[in-house]
Amino acid sequence: MGDHGGVDTVLLLEARARVLADLDARGLATAPSVSALEEAVSERGWWVDQWPEGVTYVAGLIAQDVQDALFETTGRWPLCRSCPEPAPQHSLFISPDLGGPDPVWICEESGDVVAPLGCL
Numbered sequence: 001m002g003d004h005g006g007v008d009t010v011l012l013l014e015a016r017a018r019v020l021a022d023l024d025a026r027g028l029a030t031a032p033s034v035s036a037l038e039e040a041v042s043e044r045g046w047w048v049d050q051w052p053e054g055v056t057y058v059a060g061l062i063a064q065d066v067q068d069a070l071f072e073t074t075g076r077w078p079l080c081r082s083c084p085e086p087a088p089q090h091s092l093f094i095s096p097d098l099g100g101p102d103p104v105w106i107c108e109e110s111g112d113v114v115a116p117l118g119c120l
């Protein structure tokens, strides 16, 4: 991660910590996932440098980036654990879709809020 100035660096580190916590909550804090996370944090850090107002959206966007990266390599993350057992396996998604403010995980089946980002 480059030098993004004080506030942005803190927010990026906070975003990284929240996504890492949710990876860990699903047993996915593995080397490939963490490297996908590092890549997303680095790319979004560059993006926030270009567009400082984007910092509001950065945590949710990093989560979406990691979700996309894992979908191609590892599979769905995070899986829903809130719905009753017979439901077919399904994922959570970030709302608002823009990535913020205050991103939460929503069940794609029920539409219910499952947890704030970082609190799975």
Ligand SMILES: [Zn+2]
Pocket: 080, 081, 082, 083, 090, 107, 108, 109, 110
């Ligand atoms: Zn569900």
